[in-house]
Amino acid sequence: QVQLVESGGGQVQTGGSLRLSCAASGRAFGSYNMGWFRQAPGKEREFVAAISRSGFRIYSEDSMRGRFTISRDNAKNTVDLQMNSLKLEDTAVYFCAASSGTAWSSRSPLGYEYWGQGTQVTVSS
Numbered sequence: 001q002v003q004l005v006e007s008g009g010g011q012v013q014t015g016g017s018l019r020l021s022c023a024a025s026g027r028a029f030g031s032y033n034m035g036w037f038r039q040a041p042g043k044e045r046e047f048v049a050a051i052s053r054s055g056f057r058i059y060s061e062d063s064m065r066g067r068f069t070i071s072r073d074n075a076k077n078t079v080d081l082q083m084n085s086l087k088l089e090d091t092a093v094y095f096c097a098a099s100s101g102t103a104w105s106s107r108s109p110l111g112y113e114y115w116g117q118g119t120q121v122t123v124s125s
Contacts, residue, residue, distance in 0.1 A: 002026035002114050004096045009119030012086055016123070020081040022096030022116060029077040033099040035112055036070060036081045038092035038121075045095070049081060050106040058106050086123045093118040 008020040020036070035050035049070040050058040059065045067086075072079040079096060097112035105111030 002029065002032060002098050002100075004098060004114055004116035006094065006096045006116040006119040009094060009121045011122040011124060014086060014088060014123055014125050016086050017082070017084045018086065018121060020083065020094055020096075020119060020121070022079045022081075024077045024079070024098065030074040031100065032114075033101075033104045033106065034070075034072060034079040035097045035099070035106060036079075036094060037097060037109060038090075038094045039118075040089075040092040043092075045109050046092075047107040047109075048094070051079060052104070052106075060107075083121070086121075088123050088125060091121060091123045093120050 003025045005023045006020060012018055033052050036048040037045050038048050039045040047060055049068055051070045051072050057070055067084050069082040095118045096116040098114040099112045
């Protein structure tokens with residue numbers, strides 16, 4: 001089992017940047033595939049980015065591509081999400097998630113067993 005704690009959220013103006021971090025504790029972090037999702041009020045949880053055990057990166061196919069970068073540090077048990085050129089529509093609660101499965105549905109929330117509590121990101125004009 002793994003416990004996840006997100007940090008780094010906050011309020012930023014459009015065009016600004018934030019770096020989210022997810023700290024993991026518990027069983028070997030390097031054995032998990034990791035993902036970031038977000039959820040805006042009244043909307044479903046949305047895939048943002050994922051990174052495999054081996055470091056392969058997967059991104060959402062919409063405008064997040066090119067603006068967001070996911071990375072992991074297995075020595076520090078962290079996975080980060082660097083967000084640049086933030087837009088109003090990026091406002092949401094951002095969640096870190098972990099998957100231990102060998103059959104990994106990286107883009108679906110159902111593909112992850114463990115979740116953090118979320119961190120709020122608010123982008124204002």
